[in-house]
Amino acid sequence: MTTNRVKTGIDGLDEMLGGGFLPQTANLIEGAPGTGKTTLGMQFIYNGIVKYNEPGLIITFEEFPRQYYYDAAGLGWDFARLEKEGRLKIIMTSPEVSQKDLEDVGGIVENLVTTMGIRRILVDSMTHFERITQNQTELRAIQYGFINALKREGLTSLLTKESPALLGEAPEGDSDLAFVVDSYSILRYVEIDSAIRKAMLVLKMRGSDHAKDIRQYDIDTQTGFQLKAKFEGQEGILSGSPRRSMIDAFDEAFIK
Amino acid sequence: MKGDPNLAGQDDFTAKLMNDMPTELLDFVKTKVNSFIKWDLVRFFYENPNTVDTAENIAKYAGRHLSAVTPELEDLIAGNVMDKKIVGDQVTYSLTQDKAMRRLIETFVLACEDRHFRVKAVYHIIRNMQ
Numbered sequence: 001m002t003t004n005r006v007k008t009g010i011d012g013l014d015e016m017l018g019g020g021f022l023p024q025t026a027n028l029i030e031g032a033p034g035t036g037k038t039t040l041g042m043q044f045i046y047n048g049i050v051k052y053n054e055p056g057l058i059i060t061f062e063e064f065p066r067q068y069y070y071d072a073a074g075l076g077w078d079f080a081r082l083e084k085e086g087r088l089k090i091i092m093t094s095p096e097v098s099q100k101d102l103e104d105v106g107g108i109v110e111n112l113v114t115t116m117g118i119r120r121i122l123v124d125s126m127t128h129f130e131r132i133t134q135n136q137t138e139l140r141a142i143q144y145g146f147i148n149a150l151k152r153e154g155l156t157s158l159l160t161k162e163s164p165a166l167l168g169e170a171p172e173g174d175s176d177l178a179f180v181v182d183s184y185s186i187l188r189y190v191e192i193d194s195a196i197r198k199a200m201l202v203l204k205m206r207g208s209d210h211a212k213d214i215r216q217y218d219i220d221t222q223t224g225f226q227l228k229a230k231f232e233g234q235e236g237i238l239s240g241s242p243r244r245s246m247i248d249a250f251d252e253a254f255i256k
Numbered sequence: 257m258k259g260d261p262n263l264a265g266q267d268d269f270t271a272k273l274m275n276d277m278p279t280e281l282l283d284f285v286k287t288k289v290n291s292f293i294k295w296d297l298v299r300f301f302y303e304n305p306n307t308v309d310t311a312e313n314i315a316k317y318a319g320r321h322l323s324a325v326t327p328e329l330e331d332l333i334a335g336n337v338m339d340k341k342i343v344g345d346q347v348t349y350s351l352t353q354d355k356a357m358r359r360l361i362e363t364f365v366l367a368c369e370d371r372h373f374r375v376k377a378v379y380h381i382i383r384n385m386q
Contacts, residue, residue: 064304064317065304065305065306066304089306091306091307092304092306092308092309092317093307093308093348094309094310097310097313097348099344100343100344100345101343101344104343104344107343108308108343
């Protein structure tokens, strides 16, 4: 097993991932709107550039690049400067064009890998591939081809996917993509004591051990994605409406 | 009206006033960004400089009809403002990689922050459309 890791540079997350993502793998982050998928992805790219000297590429299928510059600037990350320095590229395109580009010799991504030495890529979001075809088998083949092409280019990718479920588990069969990728993490809203908190769980990581606990996190306006302690004394967190564990309830009722 | 010497004089004065901008920008407005759709497209690609997409998707981003956007994109390609590339079976459009042209586009967009410049640019576009 390789010990070489592609670190996210986010405190606590690399530990959850057994040291970081494995090189040249596709890593899916799925979550509801506002859970911080894009922020996490931007941080993966930004830290790659400034902490590990690995140029990055962001392919967006929905948000305009100017929104990334704006959001990144709010977190103190100067994406425009990094682009000028040739260490970052933010490309807006469509899944159809992106898919064909990766099949082409001398395509845009291939050229950027060669000229800029791109090592990391954020694809935001894979959900948009669903507009290419309604046929699930065909969609899976397209996604598989796309992910393999990224690996061929030697890229470690972070792929985002929208989950339709705001609270609780996503509908069954919604995450076919989870079978195709190398690692699969979910971001969820959780309601505790009449307040919404956010939870992260790494569900799958091929070829590596990873943390199994469900961790709290926040999106800090100064520092971005901040992983916190795991949920203590709660059960059924992924249902979106956890309850106190039996032991905690017993303690609360008879001991405290 | 054409025969009215006073109005003719006024037209000359207006034209002179509206031409009062740096030569390269005047040429850019008259020959490259000579429609409102082109103006929108140039602004969009300036703000999102690495966009590579089909005319259909660019039309969606610009909030315009494909039939209106496609000929304007072709004009911008002819004017060296944009590039066209075939990716697989898709025709894609992107901002030119020409550094001098990119600088000119930036100069134009920044100049548009000034209301007086915008008025002059609008004047030339309307003149071109007539």
